[in-house]
Amino acid sequence: MLIVALTFIVLLLIGLPVGYVLGVAGIVGIAQIGETQFFAMAPERFFAGLDLFPFLAMPFFILAGEIMNRTGITASLVKLADALVGWLRGGMAHSNMVASVMFAGITGAATADAAAFGNTLVPAMVSKGYSRPFACAVTAAGSIIGPTIPPSTLMVVYGSIMGVSIAGLFAAGIVPGVLISLVCMALIAIFGRRWNLPKGDGKFGLCPVWNAFKESWPALVMPALILGCILGGFTTPTEAAAIAVAYALLLGIIQRKLSWSDLYQMLARTSLVTGIIFLIIATASILGWWMTFEQIPQAIAQAILSVRSSPSVVILMILLLLLFIGLFLDINAALIILAPVLAPLLTTIGMEPVHAGIMIILALNISLMTPPVGACLFVLASVTGERIEAITKALWPFLLAELGVLIVIAYWPTLTLFIPRLLGF
Template identity: 70%
Template sequence: MGALMVAVAFFGLLAFGLPVGFAIGVAGVVGIIDMGPRFMQMVPDRMFAGLDLFPFLAMPFFILAGEIMNRSGITMGLVRLADALVGWMRGGMAHSNMVASVMFAGLTGSATADSAAFGNTLVPAMVKGGYARPYACAVTAAGSIIGPTIPPSTLAIIYGSIMGVSIAGLFAAGILPGLLICAICMTVIALTARRKGLPKGAGRPSLRLVGAALKEGFLAALLPVFILGAILGGFATPTEAAAIAVAYALVVGGLVYRALSWRDLYEVAVRTTRITGVIFLIIASASILGWWMTFNRIPQAIAEGMLSISDNPMVIIGLILLLLLVIGLVMDINATLIILAPVLAPLTVQIGMEPVHAGIMIILALNISLMTPPVGACLFVLASVTGEKVEAITRELWPFILAEVTILLVVAYWSDLTLFIPRLLGL
């Protein structure tokens, strides 16, 4: 009865438009009240315990660093570098969008930041260059999920913190999947370029042009290399590296490029606070619901239910992916991760998956949900920024979604590929 009340409370509040963080918290409180009034004292304790993890400090720092780089305009140097490298191909601006997404990912780790930044810059440029606006938005949405896959990834920090998995290992494991997503999306663009009549670039760039673009984008491109080198080399924790990234962004944006005003810094701080506040509210609220689920052995029941269908690891992995993709259609991915990770992670251990492998599989599945209707966050960011309809973007997006689901299956079922870099680095 308690489980039914919690489900009704949660989905009912979502249906009435209550933000997901509040809906999760209220549903958790409903479950605890059903257990007995004496358990209510657990609510503030669980909310605090859910946030009392040192690695969580890395999130606001990485978000702040990305906002500073974006506000100062440094990231446009990356766009020009990407255009110099691949813009000469048919569909060159679409290819440049993908390559720039890889570079931008190392600065923010955020799909919505990628969508907002490129929705304001690359989409209008692509439309001016002869691309249909829905297609330009679809390319941007498809590339945006590279952000939270390639490190620094906010989802990797959350997963590693709550599940006790190496964040450095998750960062390393996200590199190849992120690059594969870029490669397969560029393949989709190349295969459909002639049929869609995509414009062709002006020809191969000269070494001088590439060199000039590399010089312009060098300082921005150096940041992700510096962050990864510090973390994966064992010189800094993710939190320390995130703080250093903020200092680097301030120096480059404020002193080298002189593109930051005090007003910019204020607006960047406000935006970072809002984004971090939303994420932390979801984490704190999900801690209440997660404790209630654990107390009532719901994770064990779900695991036993899946194992009753089949004990074949291949089938179990498929069921996990299906569950994540379906729930991701209708629920915020941060909330989904925080609620389902404690449920699914023990199940992956039972079938013999490495914790880092399981973590990056779960993270990538949820990332794909960012661009799937009806609640894909990147779709709505692009729709609001560009004025394009979500339905029109979605129609152009399906080939990219199918391609990225293919990469998800490769990541899920080919552990040696996924764990190649972590093993190489001894993680």
């Protein structure tokens, strides 16, 4: 076990992509077992790790988001958000957060949100008098709403590998995502008064909201279409994702905003992102098999329970472990490795499987905006030119606020499970 851990850490530190790190560490673990016939498990687990029908939903959701972003949907959503809250003190920061909620229902990915708004809203905020680090911090804080509010690729991964209802996870993610946005907007309101943040032009009016809604309603149909099909029991998440792609393509063709060149670039981008995620899933399956063979999950569970058996303490320890691992490991790899270990432990102390999944996903989502490997930080730094250190410094208040939301979600199950129970999940 020590050799595998050292292999993993050394390869990660020298900069080897995490997908290869997981595979090499898993093969080293199999070699340590001492039986050569076990080497056949590596290619078997590589393919078996991907042999799940729900995984097909991921490339479809990613492609649908690419199409909607390429057709200018992001700009229309920002206009609607600005009409709703842009007139407040710190209006563009509020608009950023509201637009993140709307955009989350289309892409389900934090990095897509960070890239889209890093290119559009951050420069607009800077031109209105906001500091660039603060604008990036607001965008980063809002970006994790993407994989929290459905559809979420992380929920597809978790539901597939843990056998938990993906539709139930989607329903359970609505309240936490909205709560994150409300808490961040409350923080922006406080900063607005304290720092005298810029205020939008004019006042709230129904006419501007209606005009913005008329322009953006085609985009708002997509999340309603996806959730309606899944939560209504009409389609599986994979089928709903395919419908979303068809809808996005039809919208782009009608609006004449797509070309063959655009389609090629979007397919290439989708293939690249999907390939990275699938490589991590496949190689993590090899490492996961070795961990199961060596009964490491059981050892970790016993170690946590031996410290103290109180459910509240166990939940706190698991949250700290997730947040710590998230500092150094890719979120997809962390989810695939830790979920089979921690989820059964959480259900043992009485936590509902859907609630456990949402808590784990939200904790790992927060790691998307924490250094040193926070993906959203790197995306924003690359598209805006701002230093990661400056973004992180401005981000701390939002990070603490979202950690507070995580604590509430972890210890108040009714808040998370209200909508799933209402829908019968």
